[in-house]
Amino acid sequence: MAIGLAILIIGFAAVFAAFLLLIIGLIYAELMNSEIPSGVTNRSKLHVVHILFVGIAIVGRILDRLGLCHQVSFTRWVSARFLVCKRPAPPGLHIRDMLFEGVPVRVYQPTAPSAGGRRGLVYFHGGGWVMGSIDTADEICRCIAKESKTTVVSVGYRLAPEHTYPAPLDDCEAATCHFLSVAEADFGVDPCRVAVGGDSAGGNLAAALCQRLAKRADGRVPPPRAQVLLYPALQMADFSLPSYQQNHAVPVLFRGRAAFYFLQYLCGDAALCPDLLEGAHVPPDLRLQYRKWLSPELLPPEFLARGCGEGPAPAQHDGEVYHAVRAGLDPEVSPLLGEDEVVRRTPPAFVLTCEYDVLRDDGILFRKRLEDLGVAVSWHHARDGFHGILNFYNRGWLSFMAARPILDSIVRYMETL
Template sequence: MGRILDRLGLCSQVRFTRWATGLIMASRRPVPEGLRIKDLTFAEVPVRVYEPTAPSSGKRRGLVYFHGGGWVSGSIDTSDEVCRYIAIKSETTVVSVGYRLAPEHRYPTQLDDCEAATCHFLSVAADSFGVDPCRVAVGGDSAGGNLAAALCQRLAGRHQPGHLLAPCAQVLIYPALQMADFNLPSYQQNGTVPILLRARVAFYFLQYLCGEAYACPELLDGLHVPAELKLRYGRWLDPNDLPAEIKARGFERQTPSEHDGEVYHLVKAGLSAEVSPLLADDAALSAVPPAFVLTCEYDVLRDEGIFYTRRLEQLGVPVTWHNAPDSFHGVINFYNRGWLSFASAERVLERVVDYVKTL
């Protein structure tokens, strides 16, 4: 519908997506018992803080949460139900970050906003919120998971013991972790499964990077990656490393194609670790905090979450991985949505809560 309205010149598809997402996903329920919710600003970035009101024997743990939406949609309001659930069920202070959106604001604006809000919270967590700054994780779903993983690498590269606090863990819910290969088995198997279609992933990356959409076909065909980089990334994106039960659903290896230099220069920033955290070198990736990675069987992003898990394991970074067998991309946004609710949404959120409780 958004594309139709765009072509008719009535409304851009990005604005339509934002309107539709907000209409369906924004929470309108009163604040539940046992939770205090405040809208604040951290380092000029809007945030919503969820504080459990139950007595605590010591300082609480914290989670800084980045919403999904392909960097172009989603908001504090659309992630409200998820943040409420995590805060209450895990007795954790959750900070939801309202970072600026593409294409009006492009990379690295979103990551900069997340960094500013996270570092501010770490600096005031103990005195203002009764949170132990050494027990604060970052996390998010989809594009938010991408921002959380990228931020962990950025902060790890700057971290100096005793000087700068850093997240204690990364909680990644079906994260987008690379834009080098849109033909992995998960893309082939789930390319037409709602709510994230294969072509939309390329569209979102382009909006994040440059605000363009014309190069989507070239990205899907892999024309944006030079041969030498395909060889390098191939060792981290090898379908042979996937579990047998995933490969059993079938896939076809793609014949390598010549790259398009113009498209490469348009999106080459997207192959950096700050946009594609899975493609970071070993030194950068080995310095990140422990991770929880949740993937969904019927999700185009499933395989990169698995590959990220494998790389962390190989580098000695503690990682917990769970693949939800009956779930799809965006499933947590369908928790407690009346007739739009899915039972698997709560099961996925329970896995997240179980991990957060270990921090």
């Protein structure tokens, strides 16, 4: 009996050690593919964050291959249990969870009295349309609400790949229009002072929603007062812009991962990632049309200083790939490609970009499009920032001090509305 038990324990230890070595080896391989530029603040901490995220992803991948659970489900579970810290509402802020038209929302209301109607912000969290939640955006929304004395509504839209486009955008529209219709009566908010905004995929949803509402203006609710776009993903036509080349391996968003998230949002299938990265999904006539908005020549010279070529030559157009993802070139998925007449009618914008972010040029080029069409833009560029940095505000040992000045710039903008 004792010998059998000893053999069982040794066998279990060997399996565990092999599993651990496999994870360590895979994490090491992933780290060798990452590049963290010297200009990033707290580079060592970003390395730790990258190790943590890669480790979670690899364990999820192994469990997925074993048929125990889906990788996405595992990652969401870990994030909800260990990367989110729920705290009581701070003094001066009332927080409650509600439903707007069946869509979960969290409302952050300053308790201090306000002369006249208060301003509002409907916020859409990031996470590539796949990850993220009301909880992951909690610290950002608390800060904006309390420091700018703004009523913030954080929207828990449905996630891909279970719910692909247009479900997340439809949820954002439903929650926003509901809030605009009841803002004054139920929350003391002036509906003419309500902005929409979000980070990353949430910024995409905010910009797309503004264009959708501009086209559907029917007078039932006031249009958004502004669009607050924080390192937004704005197009899936060109994954070879200078920022994609310069920051292709900078955590937490690699170039290939950006294409992956777009595909999850569209159809839940990642098999076409190589085709998107090579540009095989864009027909030559559309590529020529988009060049007037996506050319690197439109970028300020300082954003070419870290070096980049013209990018790899686009792969030969593949009609089957185009038809599979053509919805991704629609302005509701790629707001940067919107029609002039529609973009011109969208509200003033606050655009945040980060130097070490593959999506940097999306924001800069959208800023130019808006300004060229007469839309007022306030732009803040974080020269030491990376994609997703706001998610590391007030996160204990995971905090990055560089997130604080970025939040200050958002607060200052909200105070102007």
